[in-house]
Amino acid sequence: MAPTAPVVIQGGMGVAVSSWQLAREVALTGQMGVISGTAMDAVLSRRLQDGDPGGHLRRALAAFPDADMAARVMDKYFIEGGREPGTPYKPIPKLTLTTNRAGQELGVVANFAEVWLAKEGHDGAVGINCLEKVQMATPTALLGAVLADVDYVLMGAGIPREIPRLLTEISAGRPGRITADVAGGSITRFIEVDPVDLLGDSLPTMRRPDFLAIVSIDLLANYLYRDPEIRPDGFVVEGPVAGGHSAPPRGKMQLDDAGEPIYGPRDDANLAKVAELGLPFWLAGAYGTPEKVEEALSLGATGVQVGTLFALSLDSGITHATREAMLQELREDRLEVRNDPRASPTGFPFKVASLEDTASQEEVYQARPRLCDLSYLRTPYEREDGEVGYRCPAEPVHMYLKKGGAEEATQGRKCLCNGLMANIGLGQERKDGYAETRLVTLGQDLTGARELITSYVQGWSAREAVGWLLSRVPAARLRTVQFA
Known part of the structure; x- marks a missing residue:
């Protein structure tokens, strides 16, 4: 961990909502900027097909250590001047337990580019x-x-017990793997990457980043801490109002009158027990004001993780129209965020902002043809013949049932993959004229955003959000950025 750890971690939100531009702006303040590592292969391929405005991706790809691999990605997807309006984006290789070579290369190059741009200079x-x-x-x-x-890796939405070892192996240039969760699986299967196989002599010396596990309760933090093999370098302790996915309530799922999960005292982390572990920890979910930052520090936390303020900032990857719609609802005190227990194919509750012309509206959701083409949330399952198949509760119902899924699991499921791509202006346009609609996620605690909109009526920058959050923090706790 750095001698002066960041007080503020900018949340890793959605698909490229926490873009390299946003992460870089936050990092330049001395705090931690975070890019989303979800679906970056699709993001890179579509930005290249749109002509790479500004040439940023081409600059990043020129710095990739294997020039031939970067050239293969460029040759496949880059379109000078961008694709014709209405032209569908090219498909990319689908993820499997053994993703093909082209898919692996695209994933490596895409995540390199986003991190490289965020760290540039x-x-x-x-x-x-x-x-x-x-x-x-x-x-x-x-x-x-x-x-x-990259300096830090953060992971939640599950139990990331194998990530410390994976980071150790790949940082040393050795093959790394994690155990695959295969429904009904009778044998253990793995998902692997081999740095030498992919990059050969181009593989540089690499540095292992610190790993922060995102947890919801102290019991999980204690479980990960006990074994040095799976111990992270720190924790983000996230409450249920945080944006995106959240852990389901402990025990049997119960819903309130609005159809949202009910959380109780059992779902609150015992922060004293987290502090006893002796690792740095940050608090997330309803910690997006200067007063809550001060409170977190008084509880022994290193700082806070904040998402919503940065998702709404002028530097995030959300399209201008979507951001303006949310800011206008903030100005009018009408912005609402629902914790939908059914929306996500993962089965985790998922926060959905109630906005017009988005999949938060039932009629918009019902009008979308069910299909699963990006497939990031497909889950592997073992077929009767012993081979592995893939299914998603948001795909066409008859296909899901044919693959052994239960019809109840498909009800209310929304295609997060395509909806989140649409949020950042990279939604698919199909040959039949259908354009993917948005599905916007935010945290449910809007206290900070409501306060900021009174001072920054036209919206705020990421740096302004950081400055406001840190306004009660002693200067000695803050680090200074050095420029290359």
Whole structure:
């Protein structure tokens, strides 16, 4: 851990909502900027097909240690001047337990590019956030991030017990693997990445980043801490109001009158017990004001992780129209975020902002043809013949049932993959004219955002959000960024 650890961690949100631009702005303040490590292969391929405005991706790819691999990605996806409006984006290789070579290369290059751009020209701290549930993307995503000298890896949405060893192995240039969760599996299967096989003589010396496990309760933190093999370098302790996915309530799921999960005292982490472990920890979920930052520090935390303030900032990857719609609802005190227990194919509750012309509206959701083409949330299952198949509760119901899934599991499921891509202006446009609709996620605690909108009526920058959050923190707790 750095001698002066960041007080503020900017949340790793959505698909490229926590973009390299946002992460870089936060890192330049001396705090931790975080890029999303989810679906970066699709993000890179689509940005290249849109002509790479500004040339940023081409600059990053020129720095990739294996020029031939970067050239293969460029040749496949880059379109000078961008694709014609209405033209569908090219498909990319789907993730499997053994993703093909082209898919692995795209994942490595994409995550390298996003981290490299976030770190360009300074020594501020940059992290990458991945979801444990998106296992099939993890090894290649982390290899790409480590190649770009990422400082931190953050992971939640599951129990990330194998990530410390994976980081140790790939940082040393050795093959790394994690155990695959295969429904009904009778044998143990793995998802692997081999740095030498992929990069050969181009593989540089790499540095192992610190790993922060995102947990919801102290029991999980204690479990991960007890064994040095799976022990992280620190924790982010996240409450249920945080944006995106959250842990389900402990015990039997119960819903309130609005159809949202009910959380109780059993779902609150005992912070004193987390502090006793002796590792740095940050608090997340309803810690997005200067007063809550001060409170977190008084409880022994190293700092806080904040998402919503940065998702709404002028530097995030959300499209201008979507951001403005949310800011307008903030100005009018009408912005609402629902914790939907059914939306995510993962089965984890998922926060959905209630906005017009998005999949938060039932009629918009019902109008979307069910299909699963990006497939990041597909789960592997063992077929009767012993081979592995893949299914997603948000795919066409008849296909899910044919693969042995239960019809009840499909009800209310939304395609997060395509909805989150649409949030950042990279939604698919299909040959039949259908354009993917948005599905916006935020945290449910809007206290900080409501306060900031009174001071920054037209919206705030990431640096302004950081300055506000740190306004009660002693200067001695803050680090200074050095420029390259």
